[in-house]
Amino acid sequence: MTQLIKPLPGGGLSVPERPVVPFIEGDGVGPEVTRAMRAVTDAAVEAEYGTARRIEWREVLAGGKAFEQTGQWLPEATVQALRVCLVGIKGPLTTPVGGGIRSLNVQLRQGLDLYVCQRPVRWFEGVASPVTHPERVDITVFRENTEDIYTGIEWEAGTPEATKFLRFLQTEMGVTKVRFPASSSFGVKPVSREGTERLVRAAARYAVTTGRHRLTLVHKGNIMKFTEGGFKRWGYDLLEREFADELRDGRLVVDDCIADAFLQNALLKPEAYSVVATLNLNGDYISDMLAAQVGGIGISPGANINYTTGCAVFEATHGTAPDIAGRDTVNPCSLILSAAMMLEYIGWTEAAQRIENALSQCFATGRATADLARFMPGATPLTTTAFTEALTKHIFSIEH
Numbered sequence: 001m002t003q004l005i006k007p008l009p010g011g012g013l014s015v016p017e018r019p020v021v022p023f024i025e026g027d028g029v030g031p032e033v034t035r036a037m038r039a040v041t042d043a044a045v046e047a048e049y050g051t052a053r054r055i056e057w058r059e060v061l062a063g064g065k066a067f068e069q070t071g072q073w074l075p076e077a078t079v080q081a082l083r084v085c086l087v088g089i090k091g092p093l094t095t096p097v098g099g100g101i102r103s104l105n106v107q108l109r110q111g112l113d114l115y116v117c118q119r120p121v122r123w124f125e126g127v128a129s130p131v132t133h134p135e136r137v138d139i140t141v142f143r144e145n146t147e148d149i150y151t152g153i154e155w156e157a158g159t160p161e162a163t164k165f166l167r168f169l170q171t172e173m174g175v176t177k178v179r180f181p182a183s184s185s186f187g188v189k190p191v192s193r194e195g196t197e198r199l200v201r202a203a204a205r206y207a208v209t210t211g212r213h214r215l216t217l218v219h220k221g222n223i224m225k226f227t228e229g230g231f232k233r234w235g236y237d238l239l240e241r242e243f244a245d246e247l248r249d250g251r252l253v254v255d256d257c258i259a260d261a262f263l264q265n266a267l268l269k270p271e272a273y274s275v276v277a278t279l280n281l282n283g284d285y286i287s288d289m290l291a292a293q294v295g296g297i298g299i300s301p302g303a304n305i306n307y308t309t310g311c312a313v314f315e316a317t318h319g320t321a322p323d324i325a326g327r328d329t330v331n332p333c334s335l336i337l338s339a340a341m342m343l344e345y346i347g348w349t350e351a352a353q354r355i356e357n358a359l360s361q362c363f364a365t366g367r368a369t370a371d372l373a374r375f376m377p378g379a380t381p382l383t384t385t386a387f388t389e390a391l392t393k394h395i396f397s398i399e400h
């Protein structure tokens with residue numbers, strides 16, 4: 001009998017043996033990476049638990065496929081299915097071009113209030129990297145997902161709205177510092193205590209429960225004193241209030257770093273960082289830079305999570321890659337590792353570990369898709385299908 005994953009009253013999830021997991025196939029290379037992800041996930045669950053557990057995949061529509069079939073890019077039924085089933089996974093989605101159409105990813109994050117964008121970044125042996133010691137990178141980024149300048153409150157230079165906003169700044173707020181008023185566009189950057197607290201709380205809990213200990217608050221509070229500076233202050237206040245025991249006995253060690261210094265330090269001494277909590281825009285830059293250090297976004301997983309309701313959508317971090325769609329060359333590892341994160345999230349840790357181990361073996365023996373293989377000496381470039389088969393074979397053969 002299939003069942004739904006449910007939140008437990010005191011936190012955590014109740015996960016049945018056959019949970020329904022909705023998936024969005026995605027546009028462009030989406031169908032190819034989703035096919036690979038499902039095959040690998042099913043193999044890992046079967047290899048670990050036999051017939052006792054199985055994921056009951058349920059397709060829900062978004063993006064081009066949804067538009068073709070329903071006339072809507074993101075049908076409400078999809079958002080509702082993700083809300084009810086609690087945990088889902090998605091391939092990359094095209095951002096429809098045209099006036100007033102918002103990014104589907106942003107709509108999903110806001111619709112489900114998925115306030116944490118979680119990106120673990122680690123290196124797999126054998127994968128080419130632009131840095132000398134990629135093995136020193138093992139950092140999980142908690143990026144705030146609902147605030148900051150991503151809220152889209154902005155007005156274009158020359159519009160009546162920008163003129164009205166400028167007049168308000170000058171006449172009501174006494175602002176005199178806008179350097180070129182007539183040709184300025186304006187944006188608003190809301191950062192709240194509540195938004196900061198729930199993000200920092202989730203990052204701290206993760207640091208404590210995974211035994212990672214060190215949490216770094218990354219901000220630009222030296223310049224943006226009330227928004228990014230507020231993030232730092234509210235973050236420390238929350239930690240002192242809610243994690244006093246953990247701070248005292250060393251299960252949690254906290255520091256903070258200015259964003260530009262962090263970008264430099266993370267290249268020079270990545271081993272100094274373990275869990276990072278940061279604002280939306282900083283988190284965007286940081287996640288991609290760290291991903292590049294270990295071999296690029298083609299193999300970086302990600303998740304959008306509301307740790308309060310338990311709702312989580314795991315996702316490929318790359319885009320729809322229209323230039324290689326349908327050619328059986330796309331690297332499916334980002335979505336596969338996101339599925340491993342999902343298994344970990346629902347407590348099927350052994351199956352998640354099996355995927356990571358099998359992937360390590362593939363890379364260590366020079367098996368990879370062309371995007372990675374071309375930088376790996378002696379590696380065999382495989383098609384997406386052949387790579388998925390090789391990975392599945394490793395999944396069934398490894399002991400751990």
Ligand code: NAD
Binds near residue numbers: 298324371
């Ligand atoms: P992209 O990530 O799709 O592609 C950038 C380059 O990287 C391309 O050359 C592509 O071939 C390559 N690439 C990307 N993923 C790869 C993989 N897994 N294996 C091998 N090569 C890979 O970025 P883009 O071209 O800027 O965006 C294309 C579309 O994707 C846009 O509509 C954009 O809005 C959308 N997008 C969606 C998401 C998402 O759904 N999370 C993220 C980023 C971009």
